[in-house]
Amino acid sequence: MWIKKKDKVIVLAGKDKGKRGEVLSAPKPDFFLVSKLNMVKKHQKTRGTEVGGIIQKEMGMHRSKLMLVCPQCEAPNRFKIQFLEDGSKTRVCLKCSARID
Ligand SMILES: [Zn+2]
Incomplete structure (x- = not known):
């Protein structure tokens, strides 16, 4: 079964197990960013007009941890x-x- 952008998926393992989201992108083969899932906090420095601080960002999840949802x-x-x-x-x-x- 293949997964692609804009698919609805459910997480099978990890801290977001059982949660659902939408696939945003595939940064590399078999890895997918899913909206609001597998979030990590990142510290960002202030750059020009961009305000630094702690931002939340999706981390890629491997295909094997995701299942397509109809x-x-x-x-x-x-x-x-x-x-x-x-x-x-x-x-x-x-x-x-x-x-x-
Ligand atoms: Zn169906």
């Missing part, structure tokens, strides 16, 4: 890959048959 019925990990007529792949929820592009 945006329609909210069921996690019940998907199959389906090939479309034009040869492209799509993910289909096994529970509600929603197509997740």
Whole structure:
């Protein structure tokens, strides 16, 4: 199962286990930043007009710690890959048959 930007995911392990979020980006293969999850505090120095201090930032999470959630019925990990007529792949929820592009 693959995960990509804007997918809804649930966290399977770690301090945010069980929480849900939206994938913001994939900074490297198999690592994903998920909105408001796996936050870390970072100290930032004041630079020009930017005010320094402690900021919170998402840290990447490995694919194995995430599970895709259906945006329609909210069921996690019940998907199959389906090939479309034009040869492209799509993910289909096994529970509600929603197509997740
Ligand atoms: Zn569904």
